[in-house]
Amino acid sequence: MSFHRFYQTWFDHLRRLVDQLTQAPRPPTTEEDHHILHQLVHMVTSHYAEYYRVKSLSSKHDVFSLFAAPWSTSLERSLHWIAGWRPTTAFHLIYTESSIRFESHVVDILRGLRTGDLGDLSPGQFRRVSELQCDTVREENAITDELSEWQV
DSSP: OOHHHHHHHHHHHHHHHHHHHHHSOSSOOSHHHHHHHHHHHHHHHHHHHHHHHHHHHHHHHHHHHHHHOTTSOHHHHHHHHHTTOOHHHHHHHHHHHHHHHHHHTHHHHHTTOOOSSGGGSOHHHHHHHHHHHHHHHHHHHHHHHHHHHHTO
């Protein structure tokens, strides 16, 4: 199951849990009310723990879709943009991580061993990554220019 589909199911379940929480007596007046509220809070925290567990596992398979967060609303994506998350941030993360790995595996690289990072890319593959980054920067700049026109 993709994380996107998981998220849809997870979010629907979260809504049901929140509905149950809002209907719970506040403050709990009986021991039973207290027990029910405690169980509901435990269910919500367990539900969030499951979300982060699955998200962590999904990041090992398709980290970029997690960064892109296609399940987010337009408002949430706008807030990501305003807060500084841009698609090019993924390139910065990749290059930074690869630099760190490069430094720690320089001897292996010199021996011709595979390192599992950008050093394993062929020149053609690396060129395509670079072209994608340039295209992404151009698109980001176009969006930024359009947004700045709206502010005038």
